[in-house]
Amino acid sequence: MNVSIVSPEKKVWEGEAEMVVARSPEGEFAILRGHIPFLAALVPGLVKIKSGSSEDRFLVTGGVLEASGTRDDYHVIVLADDAEDAGDLSREEALRQMAERKRESDAEDRGEAELRVAMASPELRRG
């Protein structure tokens, strides 16, 4: 079945897989090909995409998952608020790291803004 993970800014992943595991407010669930059409809200956690022995893991901070189609043409779409490759991290670890990166990039943004102001002010004084 065709699986795609889409965030508001871009398509994060797309490919074929055998099973998708994700987490809704009611708990973790798995989707196999031909699953009855299914629409779930997602809570922060991992979306695991399994294909044979390989597994791709993504951290999503929330969103919705839709599974539908016929047996031959089945698709699962994850509309994630934010998604990134989680590697081998556990759910807790991945969430923690994401929060940390967020803080860092915010601080970076602020730092850059300050730098720009500092660079611009002599120009401004000169008039």
Next chain:
Amino acid sequence: MAQQLRVIKRRISSVKSTQKITRAMELIASSRIIKAQQRVSAARPYAEEMRRLMGTVAKKAGNIDHPLLKERDEIRRVGTVVITADRGLAGAYNSNVIRLAERDLQAHGKEYMLFLAGKKAVNYFKFRDYDCEHSWTGMSDRPKIEDAREVARAAAEAFSKGEVDEVRLVYTRYESAMTQRPVKVQLLPLPKDEFTSEEEPSRGPQPSYVFEPEPEEILDALLPRYLEGTVLQGMLEASASEHAARRRAMKAATDNAEELIDNLTRVYNQARQAEITTEIMEVVGGAEALTGAAIQEA
């Protein structure tokens, strides 16, 4: 004479250095358009899937009824989200959007509430003593979903609380590299027909969905995200438009400088020629006077 030459020369070199700057800005803008365009198209799948999903939910959940979808009987106060750039030097880009927004405010004559994204809009409306409670800057260069979320949430909150009865989004739509047009779209209440009417039945009868949790709750999760996606799309298009407008403005400035330099060079050469001619005349005149004097002596 020589002083006039110096003045012209100085002007030429000043125009040249301006031209260097405008050309650099033009090149930077061109490279940014491509990236901004890519971001616009990268964000499209999400918006499309979201719209389709909302259609699905709306159909399966029967009569959808949600605060964000409900049209108000009486419109007392209108919210307007205006997306502009943080920087100028982009031709009429900023003033076009602002003009559309302001005209809209004046046309409906109702009370207003402004949501301003972009320094240019903030400065404009602040200067004219508009009430600018909600404003953001630093987003226009590379709008992120977090930025769109902040704006969308502020608008949704004001709408849910009943502070405004309608919200519009004014931004510059990126139609192509050549044309960008300021447009006004309705943001809230979410225009229902956008996802309820359309298409289907596509692949035969579709079996009913299983929802987890209930359809109403899913709708609760979907609608704000749909709104955020719409705002993000607007911001991304506005950003692409900004770069396109800046590139055009800077190209015009560069060409203009080129022409100015040509003209000034022509004036400079003429003046120089005139000076040389005068000098030769002086020399010849002097020599002639001397030979004239020599002949008389002989």
